[in-house]
Amino acid sequence: MVEIKTPSELTAMREAGRVVARALAAVRARAAVGVRLAELDEVAASVIADAGAKPAFLHYQPGFAPSPFPAVICASVNEVIVHGIPDASRLRDGDLVSIDCGAYLDGWAGDSAISFTVGRAEVADAALVSACERALAAGIAAAVPGNRMGDIGAAIARGAAEGGYGIMEDFGGHGIGRKMHEDPGVPNRGRPGRGMVLREGMALAIEPMFTAGSGRYGVLADGWGLHTVDGSRAAHTEHSIAVAPTPVVLTAL
Template sequence: MVELKSAAELDAMREAGRVVARALEEVVRHAAVGVRLEELDEVAATVIAGAGATSAFLHYHPPFAPTPYPAVTCVSVNDVIVHGIPGRYQLRDGDLVSVDCGAYLDGWAGDSAVSFSVGSPRAGDTALIEAAERALRAGIEAAVPGNRMGDIGHAVASVASAGGYGVPVDFGGHGIGRRMHEDPHVPNHGRPGRGLVLRPGLVLAIEPMFIAGGHSRYLTAADGWSLCSVDGSRAAHAEHTVAITDDGPRILTLP
């Protein structure tokens, strides 16, 4: 069921979004050659706890996963598209890192993701990251009352197509509110003018995921969580929690 939020509820979600934004800022600030992924997860956990919030990821167990998620962030490196589990891997110069973080504050959720390079970017990585961010902006711009869900998906897919990037077709964004994942599903492809009508009070996590190899296929790693490109090509992920309002899109996870 799709739920619409009141102005006061959007304000409460904005506070949850601030926590997520601060956690991501600190993770990016601490990311450097030699740092272990689990250290970055600890940084985010400290920010979330310090704000009086709780992780939306830790112990989350969707139907597709064999085990509950063991961390407060997803840290996906190089060919991992999303859902990478932060472990003892040490960052190397040129790694492409995507960090996804979610938190609950006072019963409301926020969810956001950012991609960046460590040290000197490899050829093509900067363009890939910028394309994912550009697609996110395009999706947000389409998130206005009277548009349809297909308009958001089409905006994201158009950026991917223009850059020759692939989009994993089975994964996309989602509604968000009292729970991190609510209806509706927000696909990263679609036809303009088709799908659910966007109404004020609807809150969506819009999250383009781009694969440099130009395909939409992926493999699930042995951990049962990490989704990896089939050809080893790199991936980037960008995400914001966005409210549909009469005054235009309101990004709830800005710093």
């Protein structure tokens, strides 16, 4: 079931989104060569707690996961695409890092992700992140009433094709609201003019995930992290948005 949010509900979601945005900004500011991934998790946890919010990822266990998620953020480094568990490993110069974060505030969810390089960025990594960010912007721009879900997927896939990047076929965005994951699914590949009609008030999390290689992925031993099979690097960007004549980004800082 796809829920249409009222203006007051979207205002509440915007506040949850601001908490997530502040947490991601704090994590990015703390990330540096030599910093442990677990430290970044502590930074996000502190921001969320100070806001009177609750982390959405901690103890979350979707159907594919063998165990509840043990952290506040997903921290995916280099060939890890998404769902990386932050641990005691330290960031190295040139690491490409993707941070995904979610929070609940007053019963409403926000969900967003960023990718960036620590230290000296490789040209190819910077191009990958920029392409993923542009694809996110294109997907958001397509989220207007009367368009269809395939228009969002087509806009994202076009960005991947232009850069020669891979896309994971089985993972994409989702609806969001009282729960972090709601209907409908939001694909990262689609056909223009096909799929569900977008209605004003829909709240969606749009999240391109690009790989520098084929897009084929495997699962890490922890059962959570997804990594590129060919060892190529990956980027992940995400915003929660409201469908409107001018789409509203709910997780902007």
